[in-house]
Amino acid sequence: MTTDWTDWFKTWEAFPATPAANPWNATLDQWWRSFQHNRHDRPFEVMERVVSQGRSFFDMCQQLASAGSQSEGTTEWLNTVDQTLERMKQAFPTSGAAPGSGFWQLPLDNWQRAVSAMSGMPGDYLAAFPDAEAENWRLDTQDRLDRFLGMPGIGYTRELQEQYQTLMRLVIDYQQALEKYTAANAEMGRLSLDRLQQRLRARSTDTHEPISSVRELYNLWVECSEEVYGEYVIKEDYAVVHGDLVNALMAVKSQSGKIMDEIAGMFNMPTRGEMDTVHSRFQDSRRAAARLRRELESMREEVLGAGGAKLMEDNAAMKAAQKELLARLSSTERMLGELDERVDAVSSGRKSAAAKKKGGKGKDPKKAKKAANRAKKKND
Amino acid sequence: MTPIQIRPEQVAQEMAEFAQKLGKGLSNLSNLGELESGVTPREVIYSEDKLVLYRFQSPDGKPASNRVPLLIVYALVNRPYMTDLQENRSTVRGLLEAGLDVYLIDWGYPDRADRFLTLDDYINGYLDRCVDVIRKRHKLDQINMLGICQGGAFSLCYAASHGDKVKNLVTMVTPVDFQTPDNLLAHWVRRIDVDLLVDTLGNVPGEILNWTFLTLKPFQLMSQKYMDMLDALKDEKTAKNFMLMEKWIFDSPDQAGEAFRQFVKEFFQKNGLITGGIKIGPHEIALRNVTMPVLNVYAAQDHLVPPDASRALRMHVGSDDYDELTFDGGHIGIYVSGKAQRQIPPAIGAWLAARC
Secondary structure, three states, X not given: OOHHHHHHHHOOOOOOOOHHHOHHHHHHHHHHHHHHOOOOOHHHHHHHXXXXXXXXXXXXXXXXXXXXXXXXXXXXXXXHHHHHHHHHHXXXXXXXXXXXXXXXXXXXXHHHHHHHHHOOOOOOHHHHOOHHHHHHHHHHHHHHHHHHHOOOOOOOOHHHHHXXXXXXXXXXXXXXXXXXXXXXXXXHHHHHHHHHHHHHHHHHHOOOOXXXXXXXXXXXXXXHHHHHHHHHHOOHHHHHHHHHHHHHHHHHHHHHHHHHHHHHHHOOOOOHHHHHHHHHHHHHHHHHHHHHHHHHHHHHHHHXXXXXXXXXXXXXXXXXXXXXXXXXXXXHHHHHHHHHHHHHHHHHHHHHHHHHHHOOOOOOHHHHHHHXXXXXXXXX | OOOEOOOHHHHHHHHHHHHHHHHXXXXXXXXXXXOOOOOOOEEEEEEEXXXXXXXXXXXXXOOOOOOOOEEEEOOOOOOHHHHEEEOOEEHHHHHHHOOOOEEEEEOOOOOHHHOOOOHHHHHHHHHHHHHHHXXXXXXXXXXXXXXXXXXXXXXXXXXHHOHHHEEEEEEEOXXXXXXXXXXXXXXXXXXXXXXXXXXXXXXXXXXXXXHHHHHHOHHHHHHHHHHHHHHHOOOHHHHHHHHHHHHHHHOOOOEOHHHHHHHHHHHHHOXXXXXXXXXXXXXXOOHHHOOOOEEEEEEOOOOOOOHHHHHOHHHHOXXXXXXXXXXXXXXXHHHHOHHHHHHHHHHHHHHHHOOO
């Protein structure tokens, strides 16, 4: 470290070593506030994220650089930086939110934002309970709490009472799951600092160029954190912690939903359960309608397409056959008529001769019936 | 040698630059106005419920040289305008320039009334009807299909059960083996009680998906990216590029509950494309029934769909005509990077042209 560097950082020593007192951050905050005055539009929201990460960026640099300001040679420098990193690691509690820099809270912050966005409650609502106190309180009162929450309900509101008791138990389960999740994140934070320590030590001995900018240091910090994170979260233990967190939150939301449904039902309001039933039946009907529409379309295509043409062809053939049949029928009838006339002519000739012989003339009843039948058939 | 040698004046300079870039970036952001995406002219061909089927118009007005149209089947997660983000970052435009007649399905934003949509409704319903509409318009029995990410998994299921309607299949960054050791997403999802999740939430909010994706690389995606952003905001053009991407990342539709439940259980938890047993409507899905030519495009640095998850298709697909195309980049870069624009659409166009 140069003398300039040492002198410059000496001026910081008056500040307590907390992130809030970091003079770089203080400068950044002051500058940002002057810009930010009553602005809440989109660009400012985006830039707020940048400034937030900028705070982490300069905060990390301040902690490491000020450690270096107090030492002269390489060995001493490394020892001092080691001590600083150790102090930073000590600052991570075994449970609860990661301290100090917002950087370490990114996974947790991400979770809380998601919880806030998908539910009506703020994702960090449990932060109102100081972690250590909440944990102690929970341990001290666990037995009493369990008994209290296990008390049978009485009277008309017995069922609702039990629903609330179940909800309370589930909230406690969620809190425990969240504590395990934040503890895992804190452990990752400590491991990341270990990794950073190793990298810095390696750099002091190998041929790497020294880190000469805040940005370079920050990038190394991100690289170490991401590496450690990737190794940590692929383990089965972490998958359990992660799964438990999501499942515990869902259990709370599910129970809250049941209670809301109970209350809505009391006021004769539609409930989620009822809406689900309606939507489910509605979807079944739509599915059936789609299937029928498809069948109808396929039938229409059949009629208008090749199948339809064949039917038409068949129909035309049938019509032709019928026409031919009718023609043949009519021809046969004509022939029958002619035959009848000839028969009539023949028989009338015979009869007139007989009548002349017998002195009388009349119609044959059998022949008349036959002619009537033929006429009837023709009409049919 | 001390590993950190940051001079005070260097720090002061970086801080001044940080503030300067912040101010400039803020000014550029304020001038951006509305962010419009989906830049290639297109017409609506068919719509049903929240789904819209688009056909893109070739910018130079030339008819497609490949007479078999290509249908892009995008994922349900995130929005399909990623394929047509900006004039110079558009996979769609690249495909049009490669002589293809391009259609795309926009699934829309499901709401609570869509909660009971199943994979059967999506694949044998919506997707099949879109395919039929295109077949009818072009008087063809078969069309080409390009499935992207989850849409690729859908396309595989479709091709396995409606193979008579798919001439050639292209899959892009598509997960097939959901249980490769490096698949972080699948590793986490196996521990989630998806029945409880869907029964509780109905539709699965986009915020949960965002949370999951950001949590894959939290320090890069939630910290370093915003530090890099300062450089991106130096002028309005790069600021617009950055903000369009930012808009897309957080533009996550909710997922229809039943389809999500089925997808997580059958694909992620049971790894059904590999182990078998997926049934979608009346169809048993077996990749050996995917017998048409297949081009599998994957990204070598994909942190969402690891290359091995995609490459597994080779071992299971029934087609004798199977090719792979590796892109040296990530899951997003494959749609938007300049390198991808130069490589991927022309390669797809040439591969399809050889199989007209």
